[in-house]
Every structure is written in structure tokens, then in C-alpha cells.
Amino acid sequence: MSDRPEVWLNCAASLDGRIALAGGRRARLSGPEDLRRVQEMRAAADGIVVGVGTVVLDDPSLRVHWELLDGRRGKDPARIVVDGSGRTPERARVLDGSLPTIVLTSRSSPRTYPTGVERIAAGSGRVDLAEAFRALAARGMRHLMVEGGAELFASIVRARLFDRWTVYYAPVAIGGVTAPPLLRGLEIERLEDAAHLDLRSIERIGEGFLATYLPRTEGRRDGQPPRT
Ligand SMILES: NC(=O)c1ccc[n+]([C@@H]2O[C@H](COP(=O)([O-])OP(=O)(O)OC[C@H]3O[C@@H](n4cnc5c(N)ncnc54)[C@H](OP(=O)(O)O)[C@@H]3O)[C@@H](O)[C@H]2O)c1
16 A cells, blocks of 8 residues: 555657657647546646746646536645745746645745645755655555656656656657656666556547656566566
């Protein structure tokens, strides 16, 4: 039994695995059908998590757009930002006080946040994600949805802190050098050290497709299928 919440990663990527345009400029890769699916995922989560890099570049609202869900209205998930050194801009939408918001930060960060924004310190320098996720579980959170970006995904995947990963692949190719990939910062030199996944399903959604993966917990990690 895990002492952290269930963690689902979700993002939209180009066919070549880029999640934004050159320099990290936001790309609207999801079509209407996928946007609706993302709202369903958000609505089912206790918290929606992003890295501060995404907040700086995209300024997301991290809210559920209930109007896309057939008039349904449920409990809003908390907005959660991983911000080790306190870089969240003061005017960021996640700090507007309109919804419950938590900042996961490091013990060394001197930054304070507006009233109503909860601060959870875990780790020094970078946020210790395992510790931070345990703290969220202790607050009753059972299910987190992590939306990116590339550095946060890399840390979570490296530490195997996830239970499901969905990628919507849009029928577009971006390329270039500075457009962020799905994961940044992992330098893997041996295939057995890479995160191995099990492909659960592939589904056409609008003009693209959705691939669902689970982390491989059994079997060989050398690129060969598990022994049966
Ligand atoms: N297509 C999609 O679905 C999608 C979704 C979301 C984002 N994006 C794109 O992703 C890009 C942003 O990604 P990014 O890689 O620049 O930033 P990011 O992953 O959103 O945030 C990374 C930052 O989080 C902080 N952090 C603290 N502790 C960390 C830890 N343990 N592990 C990882 N990060 C930690 C670090 O900043 P400090 O060192 O200052 O703490 C780090 O630089 C944007 O271009 C955005 O458009 C795309």
C-alpha cells in the first residue's frame, strides 16, 4: 500500500515528442475532444500539479472548465505548483485566490505567498517530490494529476513516482532545438536504466491519438519483454 497519492501524468505532445514550441512557447496541441478528456481527468483529481516553469511560461488557470462537462459541477481540485525557489510570479493566475492552492517548495525558500495559499516545504534546493507527495496524502489527497512540464515529468519518471501516463499525440511535428521534449534532464546511457512502461491502450481522439502507459514494475528492464 503506497503512502503517496495515486499519480497520473498527462500531457499533449507533437508526433516528435515536443510539448511546446521553440523556447517553450505554449502550443495548443489538444483538439476539442482531447480538451474535454483533460477536463474529465482534472475533475476526477484531488490536485492538479505543474512545475513553476509551466507557470512562468503558460500562466495556466489549473481550473476545471465545468462548462465543458455537460453542466456537471463537482469539487474543484487544488492547484499545486512545484516551486523550489519561489519563482511563481506574484500576478500568476494560480495565486489569484479563487481556488484552493498549494505551493510545494524547498525548506530553503524564503518566499511567502498570499493568504489562502498553503505552502508545503520538502527538501532543500529542489523539492523532494516523494516527501511532498506524502504530505499531500496526509492531507487526504488520494489522486493527483500532473500536467508537466518537461523537468517535473523527468523528476517524477526518474523517481518512479507515477502510476499512469497518458500522452495525447497531435498530428503535428515541431522539431528544432529549444522546443521542450516530454522529459528534460534525464541522461540515460544504458537502456536498463531507462523507465520502462507497459502500453495499455491506444485510442483515436479527434485528429490525434491517446496512448496510455503504466510503469513496468515487473519483468526485465533491458528492453526485452518480461519473461513469462
Ligand atoms: N503540452 C503539454 O501538455 C504541456 C503541459 C504543461 C507544460 N507544458 C510546457 O512545458 C514547458 C515548461 O516545462 P519546464 O521543463 O520548463 O518547467 P516545469 O517542469 O514546469 O517546471 C520545472 C521547475 O520546477 C522546479 N522544481 C522544483 N523542484 C523540482 C523537482 N524536484 N523536479 C523538477 N522540477 C522542480 C524547478 O524550478 P526551481 O529550481 O526554481 O524550483 C524547475 O525548473 C512549457 O513550455 C510549457 O508550455 C506543456
